[in-house]
């Protein structure tokens with residue numbers, strides 16, 4: 300079901316231009332995956348057929364920051380890698396959003412060492428924190444949906460008086476049963 304469901308039979312639709320822009324923006328987020336560790340596996344699973352990130356219009360992973368508007372940091376980031384991540388963020392086109400996926404990206408996780416960044420939000424503005432080690436794909440989808448809701452309501456992200464981006468800082472909470480569900484039709488055990 301797409302926008303055609305909202306168009307009356309006579310083919311005319313009255314709305315505000317800003318609402319159409321917001322709708323198209325939130326329906327076509329293009330993620331830039333910055334996966335450095337095990338969280339990246341769950342990120343790949345999120346885009347796979349079982350979890351189907353394509354339902355939310357965000358399945359087109361871009362490996363060029365210039366074609367992306369959603370940076371997903373999945374995994375720990377070392378001090379040495381941080382300038383690369385900053386450069387990628389700077390090269391992304393406006394408007395842009397950032398998801399910090401997993402404990403390592405958000406806080407350093409168990410890697411409380413001199414070599415690991417203790418939270419990427421010290422260097423780039425993070426809009427959504429997805430907790431977990433690793434987060435399940437449903438949690439990441441919840442994070443993408445949180446950004447979609449913000450885009451729907453408010454459009455592009457706010458900027459402060461200094462012109463710098465104000466991070467949204469949304470922490471995702473599990474809102475549904477995230478335990479693994481049995482795959483229908485799969486028989487486990489020796490035949």
Ligand code: SF4
Nearest residue numbers: 337338401403432433
């Ligand atoms: S949060 Fe856990 S799963 Fe994710 S990168 Fe860190 S150790 Fe790996």
